[in-house]
Amino acid sequence: MDVYDPPMTVQTATEKRPAAEQSPPKPYHHGDLHRQILCAARDLLEENNIASLSLRAVAKKVGVSHTAPYRHFKDKESLLVGIAGEGFKEMTAQLNEAVELHPDNPRAQLQEAGHRYVKLVAENPQCVQLMFGGILPCDDTYPELHESGDIAFTALKTIIEDGQNAGMFKKGDVELMALSAWSSIHGLSLLLISGSINETASAPVETHALTTAITVTLLEGLNAG
């Protein structure tokens, strides 16, 4: 269900570690609480939504006191930034995989990236709302947030450039063409998770076919001229 499961499964507080030789059932100092808090917060976030995510619930899920997270995150916003940051990293990873999967075929790269983007958003809708939903400040308060985004966008521009050099895409401003591609897929993804499409569309639409259709329209737009 989750795209990136934590490498170590989350332990409930009451559960004792199977380590036999340790007499104290619960060590005072946690393993890496930082990671566990991030994972638990991610889980709770996707289970409900951003509005109903509370630091105290996260702490309870991990099995620590309600202020323990403050030793690892300055405040609630910092924790949210951490979650969003992982989302951006995963986004970048997916894009790179799409490129590697279809070497020397920018057209297929773009299509693959589109499908992976939609899938990633569909599987982590609340995280995406966090990344793009205007809860986090969009100024330079958290510069690390946009770094992965920069990398991803650069990779996208590389696809466009390669496509131009291969004669698959028309010549033109790479920045604008990359933004066109991003906008289409991003818009589709967000419309899907917001429920707008299935509600407004007269007939239910299959996501994969829809993504393909929109990607094709986009490619024809990039092709024309």
Added chain:
Amino acid sequence: MDVYDPPMTVQTATEKRPAAEQSPPKPYHHGDLHRQILCAARDLLEENNIASLSLRAVAKKVGVSHTAPYRHFKDKESLLVGIAGEGFKEMTAQLNEAVELHPDNPRAQLQEAGHRYVKLVAENPQCVQLMFGGILPCDDTYPELHESGDIAFTALKTIIEDGQNAGMFKKGDVELMALSAWSSIHGLSLLLISGSINETASAPVETHALTTAITVTLLEGLNAG
């Protein structure tokens, strides 16, 4: 301080109103608190963000007790639904204006609608996040929410159909083509207000030119074949 002051000044509860000519069935002690609460909430929402909008602050701004809003809205979510509903209505209105502005020119209609969509989102970012941001349930809990959206989407499909009949757009599934158009513009708008574009783009981009470019790419995609 307030952006749009209510047309009738706020009355304290104890203050009596000079019962002059009241021909319409205008109600009770207060003006229409329902409308004033909606306006105040909208203002406070755009001043900060969704997370920091509190019912109590709205009540205080209007000058009533902290539970007065509950006589007009079942709970906080219902108030948010009311705000989002107004947003959808405004969206529909903008689309219709775009159509009327360029009769018999679907291409210009689509371009105009795109610019108006981007502008509307830019001027009411928090409201848009409310409409599409996954805070409100996307099931049928509030069917009235999606009605205006349906109307708007139908209008969009009409543009596409007219364009096809006029030979401006290629033949094809109207639903899919309308979704392509919506996705592009929606994605662009949300990327803009989320700060992703100015952060990731190597050079600052002028919004209007960017919108035009993306609309043109879209139109070429709809044109191809």
Added chain:
DNA sequence: ACATCCATGTTGCCAGTGTCAACATGGATG
């Protein structure tokens, strides 16, 4: 070996929030 430090985790508290119950008010209706 031992004393010390300090990162980590805890308890207790505060203001602020959404929401419910009980009460107050006054215009509309008989």
Added chain:
DNA sequence: CATCCATGTTGACACTGGCAACATGGATGT
């Protein structure tokens, strides 16, 4: 004039984010 009921108020509750003060115990230097 009596009554009703929509509207508005007060007070309370559980919950939240966050601060301060305290507790613990692994790492460190001698």
